[in-house]
Amino acid sequence: MNPAKRRTVIAGNWKMNFTPAEATEFINTIKPMVAGKDNCDVIFCAPYVTIAAAMEAAKGSNIKIGAENVHFAPKGAYTGEVSAEMLKAIGVEVVIIGHSERRQYFGETDETVNLRTKAALEAGLRVILCLGEVKEQRLSGITNEVVAMQTKLDLAGISAEQLKNVVIAYEPVWAIGTGLTATPEQAQETCAVIRGVLADMYGADVAETVTIQYGGSMNEKNAAELLAKPDVDGGLIGGASLVPEKFTAIVDAAQ
Ligand code: PGA
Numbered sequence: 657m658n659p660a661k662r663r664t665v666i667a668g669n670w671k672m673n674f675t676p677a678e679a680t681e682f683i684n685t686i687k688p689m690v691a692g693k694d695n696c697d698v699i700f701c702a703p704y705v706t707i708a709a710a711m712e713a714a715k716g717s718n719i720k721i722g723a724e725n726v727h728f729a730p731k732g733a734y735t736g737e738v739s740a741e742m743l744k745a746i747g748v749e750v751v752i753i754g755h756s757e758r759r760q761y762f763g764e765t766d767e768t769v770n771l772r773t774k775a776a777l778e779a780g781l782r783v784i785l786c787l788g789e790v791k792e793q794r795l796s797g798i799t800n801e802v803v804a805m806q807t808k809l810d811l812a813g814i815s816a817e818q819l820k821n822v823v824i825a826y827e828p829v830w831a832i833g834t835g836l837t838a839t840p841e842q843a844q845e846t847c848a849v850i851r852g853v854l855a856d857m858y859g860a861d862v863a864e865t866v867t868i869q870y871g872g873s874m875n876e877k878n879a880a881e882l883l884a885k886p887d888v889d890g891g892l893i894g895g896a897s898l899v900p901e902k903f904t905a906i907v908d909a910a911q
Pocket of ligand 1: 669827831832833834835871872873874892893894895896
């Protein structure tokens with residue numbers, strides 16, 4: 657973390673978990689636990705149907721509720737999808753785009769990730785843009801090339817001004833939900849590669865201001881070590897974001 661240069665962001669990705677009632681209970685439990693811990697943004701990204709209940713429960717707290725995806729079209733014949741305007745209309749400010757589960761199971765490509773990111777930014781949403789290599793790519797030694805290419809393609813056509821509303825989540829796919837975590841050194845090295853690509857695209861001064869999270873089995877035990885790295889500015893947390901004590905311990909590690 658480098659709080660002098662950029663904001664630390666600790667975000668939970670609930671994935672397909674929590675009904676509205678469960679989300680309300682969760683937020684009511686964790687609200688006092690994270691109260692006043694203002695050295696980082698505290699965000700939970702929720703399933704569409706759960707957002708309203710989670711927001712209601714989070715009112716007046718330092719917790720923000722986001723969405724887990726957004727479509728690129730303003731409206732139309734896209735069964736099952738939700739537009740940026742729709743999210744804005746219910747008060748959503750943050751959205752995850754390009755999660756590896758979307759890429760892996762739902763056919764998302766860098767092209768659709770780029771389109772979704774542009775639409776979200778144009779609507780005034782803040783984007784948590786996910787990218788990262790799969791296991792075979794790390795084992796073949798091409799991680800840096802893979803994340804560099806994703807960074808360039810996913811951010812194509814996005815201005816430096818718009819980039820102020822982008823958080824990048826570096827998520828090695830082999831570490832997501834597997835209990836395997838990148839070592840702090842691996843996380844640092846790859847986050848620094850991404851920042852280097854941002855420097856090429858936008859200049860070093862702009863690159864220094866971009867929050868880059870690590871995601872992939874971040875938990876209450878490894879968070880402090882990961883967040884101690886200079887280019888790791890937060891976490892995108894799946895499993896541990898479903899347990900108030902675990903998530904709070906990660907927020908504590910960011911203070
Ligand atoms: P995990 O998920 O923390 O359960 O590995 C991270 C993510 O998918 O964002």
